[in-house]
Amino acid sequence: MSALTGVEVGQLLPGFSRTFTRADLVRYAGASGDFNPIHWSNPAAAALGLPDVIAHGMLTMGTALRVVTDWAGDPARVRSYSVRFTKPVVVPEVGGTVVTFTGTVTKVADGLATVSVEALCDDVKVLGAVTAEVDLG
């Protein structure tokens, strides 16, 4: 892969929105092997005091990284990635829930770019401290 050049602190990465539906949660459950019923069963979510079924935190985390991999071109450039699960993404049975993802370059040093990603659902951050390190070489 050729080097990523001209990367600057403050650079905004193209963002996107994704609507998470119950079908998406079922699909992620199967793909990831995480069959915790709070991600597909209304009674299981209610038993934990949740307003409704919630998305897998790892689904939101994995989707958010697309801001970085779409920009970087080759996902193999990603060296590290971390998030805090600050607020669950509640996914009703009918319709879905839109989460908007955007990214900003916060640091460029030693051949690595640090990217901060924001994940917003109804203007509320659902992930915190979302940070990826990308190999520019």
Added chain:
Amino acid sequence: MPISEDHVGRSYPATAPYEVSRAKIAEFAAALGDGDNPAYAGADPIAPPTFAVVLSSAAWDAMFADPDLELSLSRTVHVDQRFAWQRPLRSGDEVSATLTIEKVRARGATAIIGISVALATTAGEHLCTATSTLMHSTGEAA
């Protein structure tokens, strides 16, 4: 005795080897809404970076099954997650995961648990370290 600082440093045997397959990579990429990414397709695809969770979460089972710790997955909240990759996982990799308890802070009915899971090929090549903070609550049933 429930989980405490005394359990820091405890490791569990590596998980059974898991072979990363093209089909599973494609399935996982599609679940992330990234099924069109060419890196995840073709004859020799890499896995989406967060595919590592498939392996790391399998390593959690041993800790939750440890009777000394009195843990229950249904009373556990995933607080944060970090991955650091040596290289991407790719189809054909045979991977095992080894979990170590790195940190425990128990206060009353709540324990904050820091774990680290090392992913390596069965040939011994280190691939990825997945670290997580979990919050476990005992007491009233969830």
